[in-house]
Amino acid sequence: MVADFGFGILVLTFLLALFSAGAAVYGYMIKNDRWVESARRGMFLTFPLITLAALALIYLLVTGHFELSYVYGVTSLSMPLYLKITALWGGQQGSLLFWSWLMSAFASAVMLRKWDRDREFLPWVALVTAVTLAFFLSLSIFFENPFTRWWQTASGDVAAMFQPAGSLPLNPADGQGLNPLLRHPGMIIHPPMLYAGFVSFVIPYAFAMAALVTGRTDDRWIRLTRRWTLWAWLLLSCGLLLGMRWAYDVLGWGGYWGWDPVEIAALLPWLVGTPFLHTVMIQEKRGMFKQLNMILVILTYVMVIFGTFLTRSGVLSSVHAFAESDLGPMFFVFIGIILFASIGLLIHRWGDLKSEVALSSTSLFSREALFLLAALLFGGIFVVCFWGIVFPLVSEVITGQQITVGPPFYKQAVGPLFGVLLFLMAIAPLSAWTRASLKTIGRAVWKPAIPPVIVTLLLVGMGMRSGPALVGFTLVAFVVFVTLYEFWRGAAARSRAQKENFLLALWHLAGRNRRRYGGYIIHLAMMMMALGILGIELFQTTTQQSVATGQSIQLDGYTLRYDSLAQFTYVDGRYVTRAVVSVFKGGKFLGQLYPRYDYYPDGQPMTIPGIRSTLAGDIYIVLVNWENISVLQTPFKVYHNPLVLWLWIGGFVFIFGTLVAAWPEADPVPALAPGQEVSLAGVRLG
């Protein structure tokens, strides 16, 4: 009954989305705003409707309706309540419904805004969001229905929405339970964040398409979606970070990023969304890069759909899986339609998207030119990542040969590009708009360049000889000092002019231009993350040894003494093997670690490392689960991951910086007529 209700709501919402798409276009064509308004209200309704469908599925998950194939596949009686709820996105069918739910939430939210001033955008924003939502709902209804039930037929058990002829209902007593790897807090929050980041990028794309269709190619669509884009970027970044932390805590291989195609598929929209966030600033300020911004926002949306396609169609495991999947061809067609429509509109408006300003005086070292170079570098990293996951599929289709494109390829290719990006992050904030020269940049840069040089000399003095490490740490120090210098420069000027103390001046300065200083905080956060990445990538050490209780393992000056081993069955049925290991450095006791190996009743294993984190580095120990574990011979793998904690600290600072940048500006400054004299925050104008 509840399943029928949920499925019925999905069908109804699908029809409503189709109606909204049609009404939006029809209303525009016959110049009748009532149809457009009807489309707006229709899209607004999609959220409460899909909420009902999602609540129906959550109810079925929580109450253990194992007659539903989805509920059977992702829950079991022994699972705690919160895991039963989060199982909503624990499998293919549920996660597609969840995707639609989030999409409808964003679509409803954007329909709620005041459209008086930008009414001409409305039909096209409604159309894009409606078509996207209808596409994902069609996947849930026709291919990956989360409400299908088990039926017993003569030829075996089948899952179907409606009772096949001659079949009997099947009601299993218990379900299979959620994949243990998904029972981690990081994995519980990671998918919603990532999906929300994916989905919210639909909104800037919808406005961009509206701008192309209506011919309003000024920066209005960018101003309307600036905050949307920032939130989308924040959610996507948080999703990526949580995924990294999950990998670090659960997969037990001592790292956070394995250059796996699934990870890269989630990174692709970020790699085009990030330069988009930067180049839209140039369009707002200088009226430049309109064509590039359109290309970037289209590419971001296409990558959102492409990333979902990669992870949902099975194509990553094999092109054969893709060919057998119903979803793959559907995604393929949808991406084709998006590309055809977007590129067609872009070509149609290409001439209107030329820069508004005369660019003849724009220097190669201006901030605009440096932003463009940064976009190119991001583009280079994007091509590497995109080609890295697509090429194995191309190779399999053309040559029949399966190949692996693993971490060495990506690291060699993107490492230097990220290095140049760091350099640009250091000098771009100090370069002037339009008319900058090497000389003016040099004059601006030399002061904040002194501390990084000292840092480098200190590192050499301390014995560091690794070229990549010295270059990396110097660039990180360069960006940090330039950013701090920017804070200091602005606050000191304000402090002098306003006679405020320095901290108050800093507070007011950042408050007056949250976008700029929020951006600088994000740059500082990125450098913290870069520090962590450099530490673990360049200086990670590891050893694997089998020891008996009382024996020790040595690594990088640390001593890890194996104290004891316990094996027991936990209340949820998993068989736990848990070791106690004492960590010493220089004879001093630092603490105990508890690496464990959980074996679930359904045969799924899970390795939980013992981790001791400090700012200097992590000691990370796992029980090597595939070997025979006994008190006399227990195999451990130990990693020393220098500086990696900075990666996670940087994540928190990054969230803070993005919130600062996205927060609405307080006390907006009124527009000034040229020559008007007014005092603004203590600086006399005119």
Add this chain to the structure above:
Amino acid sequence: MSSPRLIWITVLVLGLSLIWMGSASAQQPTPSDDEVNAIARQLFCPVCQNTPLDVCPTQACQQWRDLIRQMLAEGKSADYIKQYFVVHYGARVLAEPPRTGFNWLIYVVPPVAFLLGLYLLFRAYQAWKRMPKESVVDTDRERASAVDDPYIARVEEELSKRR
């Protein structure tokens, strides 16, 4: 037993013992887990997707690690072992495609695309230079920018005066 005969037997036993001990000491010591992992991490599991052999938990990978250990004990080089896996399980066991034939595309396309982007950037810059210097829109845009953010514009101006 006569003493010469006893001496001969003793010499024979001692000799055989020495030969056995010599052959035993000539055998390679069992390779450590770290030595095995140093090679295993350069190989990818032929069964699982994108999982390096040194961290793959499957039974098959345990056997492959044992095979690496055995080959190391036999004195085989890392290159020989990697080649052995390629011959038996295909090029997908390598972390990177071998630089041969069609595979060259994976290495060539990204730098070519980047250079093309650099060329387009250069062309765009040249196009900027050719554009007329006067523009009414330019003045409006600059003014609009300053109006958007007058405080920062003034701070920048104040700072430039102080330099």
